[in-house]
Amino acid sequence: xxxxxxxxxxxxxxxxxxxxxxxxxxxxxxxxxxxxxxxxxxxxxxxxxxxxxxxxxxxxxxxxxxxxxxxxxxxxxxxxxxxxxxxxxxxxxxxxxxxxxxxxxxxxxxxxxxxxxxxxxxxxxxxxxxxxxxxxxxxxxxxxxxxxxxxxxxxxxxxxxxxxxxxxxxxxxxxxxxxxxxxxxxxxxxxxxxxxxxxxxxxxxxxxxxxxxxxxxxxxxxxxxxxxxxxxxx
Numbered sequence: 001x002x003x004x005x006x007x008x009x010x011x012x013x014x015x016x017x018x019x020x021x022x023x024x025x026x027x028x029x030x031x032x033x034x035x036x037x038x039x040x041x042x043x044x045x046x047x048x049x050x051x052x053x054x055x056x057x058x059x060x061x062x063x064x065x066x067x068x069x070x071x072x073x074x075x076x077x078x079x080x081x082x083x084x085x086x087x088x089x090x091x092x093x094x095x096x097x098x099x100x101x102x103x104x105x106x107x108x109x110x111x112x113x114x115x116x117x118x119x120x121x122x123x124x125x126x127x128x129x130x131x132x133x134x135x136x137x138x139x140x141x142x143x144x145x146x147x148x149x150x151x152x153x154x155x156x157x158x159x160x161x162x163x164x165x166x167x168x169x170x171x172x173x174x175x176x177x178x179x180x181x182x183x184x185x186x187x188x189x190x191x192x193x194x195x196x197x198x199x200x201x202x203x204x205x206x207x208x209x210x211x212x213x214x215x216x217x218x219x220x221x222x223x224x225x226x227x228x229x230x231x232x233x234x
Contacts, residue, residue, distance in 0.1 A: 008196040009113065013120075015200055019207040020185045024178060027214065036214045038177065040223045045173065046166040053162050054152055061146060069139040072176055075183075076132035079125050086122045093118050109193075121189045124182050131179035138172035184210060 027036065052061050094111030145165045150158055184206050192199035213219075 012196040012200040016203045049166040072136040079129040128179045128182035135176040
């Protein structure tokens with residue numbers, strides 16, 4: 001049986017896991033039924049690869065891929081520093097919990113619970129690190145594929161190559177997005193150190209923000225005005 005003192009913590013953590021892990025699953029399930037930001041951007045990515053295969057000069061394309069790669073590497077290196085700080089915090093979690101308990105509106109926290117909270121936060125950032133590094137590696141693969149592109153006049157295997165390169169680019173973007181989403185939900189975990197109810201409220205608020213940006217943002221509406229093959233209307 002769960003102690004009444006930790007009931008709210010358990011409920012808030014369960015809701016956090018449901019929102020974080022369930023959100024990505026829901027987006028994948030509705031991908032074929034409803035237009036959203038990632039599906040529309042995926043169509044633009046495919047258009048980019050198609051145009052890339054039609055021209056012989058790829059200097060601008062290499063710069064774009066390099067820019068995407070730098071973004072993934074930046075977050076990967078930043079995550080390493082965050083993990084280092086959290087590892088140092090883990091050894092002093094009970095003392096940090098004691099200090100936090102003196103703050104206004106902060107509940108008393110058991111030392112073991114403080115360590116659990118830090119451990120969960122570490123796991124989230126480890127997940128983000130693996131996502132960012134894998135995204136960077138996928139962009140590296142894409143850069144190699146760009147270097148091995150068939151000549152513009154060579155139609156043999158052109159469509160298959162375009163499909164493969166577009167898929168790698170889309171997977172790299174989705175993996176990067178998963179890492180960013182972990183960063184968003186880590187903010188909710190930080191609120192857990194103050195109060196489980198604040199943790200629950202922050203989790204729901206972040207989920208609502210992500211949903212709006214994915215399915216009802218001005219950016220999505222702007223992209224939907226452009227006719228791109230594969231981009232579905234709202």
